[in-house]
Amino acid sequence: MANQIAIFDTTLRDGEQTPGVNLNMQEKLEIARQLENLGVDVIEAGFPISSKGDFEGVRAVARQIRRPVIAALARAVKKDIDRAWEAVQEAARPRIHTFIATSDIHMKYKLRMEPDAVLRRAVEMVTYAKSLCPQVEFSPEDGSRTRPEFLYQVLEEVIRAGADVLNIPDTVGYSTPDEFGALIRGIQKNVKGIDNVVLSVHCHNDLGMAVANSLAAIENGARQIECTINGLGERAGNAALEELVMALRTRRDYYRFQTNIVTEQIYRTSSLVSSLTGVHVQPNKAIVGANAFAHESGIHQHGILTNRETYEIMTPESIGLKKSQMVLGKHSGRHAFEERLQELGYNHLTADDINEAFRKFKDLADKKKYVMDDDIEALISTELIQIPEAVQLEYYHISSGNSLIATSTVRLSREGSTVEEAACGDGPIDAIFHAVERATGLEVTLKDYRIRAITSGKDALGESTVKVEKDGKIYVGRGISTDIIEASAKAYINAINRMLYDVRENQNGQIETIETI
Ligand code: KIV
Ligand code: ZN
Helix, strand or coil, X not given: CCCECEEEECCCCCHHHCCCCCCCHHHHHXXXXXXXXXXXXXXXXXXXXXXXXXXXXXXXXXXXXXXXXXXXXXXXXXXXXXXXXXXXXXXXXXXXXXXXXCCHHHHHHHHCCCHHHHHHHHHHHHHHHHHHCCEEEEEEECHHHCCHHHHHHHHHHHHHHCCCEEEEEECCCCCCHHHHHHHHHHHHHHCCCHHHCEEEEEEECCXXXXXXXXXXXXXXXXXXXXXXXXXXXXXXXECEHHHHHHHHHHCHHHHCCECCCCHHHXXXXXXXXXXXXXXXXXXXXXXXXXXXXXXXXXXXXXXXXHCHHHCCCCCHHHHCCCCCCCEECCCCCHHHHHHHHHHCCCCCCCHHHHHHHHHHHHHHHHHCCCEEHHHHHHHHHHHHCCCCCCEEEEEEEEECCCCCCXXXXXXXXXXXXXXXXXEEECCHHHHHHHHHHXXXXXXXXXXXXXXXXXXXXXXXXEEEEEEEEECCEEEEEEEEECCHHHHXXXXXXXXXXXXXXXXXXXXXXXXXXXXXX
16 A cells, blocks of 8 residues: 555664663563564564574564564675574565665775675675565665765665665664655655665664654655664664654644554553663653653643643553553452453463462552552563573561661572572662672672652552673563562562573574674
């Protein structure tokens, strides 16, 4: 359809290049499953040559997620393309996405290649990728800063070589909407064969214009948009999927384009990505920020009560925020709990997942009078990504006060044995972290620590997110509890378990060091 926009989600590839983000295979799969529910057309699942973990992640997504196209990124280098193909070949609809820089500055200083050699390489590698994979996408990296005549020439020749999708990146987020729109118009006008391929764009947000540039590209002929959930990505990130899609939907009168996105899944997807990456969404972020639908001033509240449209251009329900919450309590049985899970859309849980979630629900219902949907979603999100819990918290004790040195004792179990340790610290959280470190004998560097209430009321569930670093890699841990010290200890131990899991999974380590792209 001429007015259909394909959504290419690159949260698992460009989004995973966000500083401090490191997703394991289970987490990538969980995000991919949710992206499928969201209705994206293409999932770029990773950059297989970059590490064994990335390769395994792409392969798992290709095997298990069947509706969207699954793309794998590769430099215009034969071994990258071979590895990308190995990772995606079992997908129902595989795609190899290969790229090479075409701007003068990148060719001269990064690639150290002459334009003719870049052109030859692009053609050779698209031809090679096409001999393996039915769908090939080509990106001229730094496209927006490439001399237009050279860009047209490269694009024309890769179309002849068999590319199906041409993606124009604004790699450094330098373009303005007018310029970028004109670039896309120029490509439409000057590149032979452009009508036989899909024209796509990939905009970075360095000047805060990624979404505006993507929309300008749509108005000038782009029919695939590359974007990420919550705008994650290199540096200032990529165009935010939720902003783009809601702009197209809310201003259908102006844009007249549609997507396959089930917008009611946006909020859940955003929360999942935020909790697994440990990158919190700023409260005033468009569409998914906590304040996006909050009305503070009396005048606005009055307007909303009289007619929502006075101050609301889209409804919270349209992105999946619920109007009212169901309440369960300690007398609710397994049947009611399971039914609620179904209603909330959790229909791919195994019997073991449900048993474990029900056990946690019962524990919570003992501490909290009303268990709301938000509480259940929080319990489930910790249940979905099961990594082996090599270290478990059995018990902790804290002694703290404003005139005492905080001390903590912990008892942990680790692979069948029990260890007990005590430590002091600057406050109870620091003390418990030190005690855990002593008990595990593992030294990690704490990079970030956060605590927030994820549900409401004074018996709200607290969620702690901890980032630790070991050997240059960041591991994010999450813990929830009605007790913030317990939530913090669980988050710290969760990060340690992720590190142990990663070390075991990636024993062969990095395949190759890749320069930044
Ligand atoms: O920003 C960029 O240029 C990229 C390409 C690999 C598409 O991420
Ligand atoms: Zn990018």
